[in-house]
Amino acid sequence: MSRKLKLGVLISGRGSNLQSLIDATQDDSFPAEIVMVISNVPDVAGLDRSAKANIPTTVINHQDFDDREPFEDVLHDALSEAGVKLVCLAGFMRILTDGFVSRWLDKMINIHPSLLPSFKGLHTHERAIEAGVRFSGCTIHFVRPEMDDGPIIAQATVPIRQDDTPDALAARVLVEEHKIYPLAVRMIAEGRISITGSQVTIKGAVNPDSAVINPA
Numbered sequence: 673m674s675r676k677l678k679l680g681v682l683i684s685g686r687g688s689n690l691q692s693l694i695d696a697t698q699d700d701s702f703p704a705e706i707v708m709v710i711s712n713v714p715d716v717a718g719l720d721r722s723a724k725a726n727i728p729t730t731v732i733n734h735q736d737f738d739d740r741e742p743f744e745d746v747l748h749d750a751l752s753e754a755g756v757k758l759v760c761l762a763g764f765m766r767i768l769t770d771g772f773v774s775r776w777l778d779k780m781i782n783i784h785p786s787l788l789p790s791f792k793g794l795h796t797h798e799r800a801i802e803a804g805v806r807f808s809g810c811t812i813h814f815v816r817p818e819m820d821d822g823p824i825i826a827q828a829t830v831p832i833r834q835d836d837t838p839d840a841l842a843a844r845v846l847v848e849e850h851k852i853y854p855l856a857v858r859m860i861a862e863g864r865i866s867i868t869g870s871q872v873t874i875k876g877a878v879n880p881d882s883a884v885i886n887p888a
């Protein structure tokens with residue numbers, strides 16, 4: 673039996689972060705495998721990616737439910753039955769209730785396209801440019817009941833350019849998202865991560881020495 677950490681990936685759309693995980697898991701030495709992909713939206717591009725990779729894939733359409741809880745019960749059962757040990761939210765655009773979050777406490781991570789705790793929520797790139805900050809980026813964090821909140825595992829920074837547009841910035845941030853998601857999953861799967869309050873400690877973490885100054 674495989675000793676790899678079993679991942680369940682939740683998506684709502686394009687699935688490029690899902691793809692970065694699929695690509696990572698195709699390396700035999702990667703310590704995790706995707707056992708289930710679930711979309712809450714039918715017919716999205718991410719579903720084609722998982723089908724192509726022969727990963728069990730299902731749609732649980734939230735619109736088929738009157739309330740969040742029954743939707744989440746079905747979600748929970750599908751993940752549990754597949755043997756999922758770590759839930760990866762990858763562009764999953766549905767707010768989860770406290771009940772669901774506590775059922776997967778410390779076993780569910782999310783990617784967000786900003787340097788949290790700045791710019792929680794939507795339209796992060798527009799808002800970062802509008803605010804005049806010199807850096808944006810992306811964050812992988814454990815999920816807590818408050819939206820886009822929780823102990824941070826990894827971040828990547830991306831300098832904002834003088835003439836930046838939200839689309840151009842989003843594209844540059846996305847390149848980094850695709851690096852830090854597999855990195856975070858690997859560190860969890862290797863058992864190197866512990867959580868104390870809002871802080872994550874990573875065994876053997878190497879931190880860069882140098883600062884980046886923008887403008888250079």
Ligand code: GAR
Nearest residue numbers: 685686687688689762763783784785
């Ligand atoms: C990604 O940029 C991800 O960070 C963001 O949605 C996009 C999904 O792209 N997630 C959020 O905004 C969650 N708060 P993808 O479907 O190509 O992975």
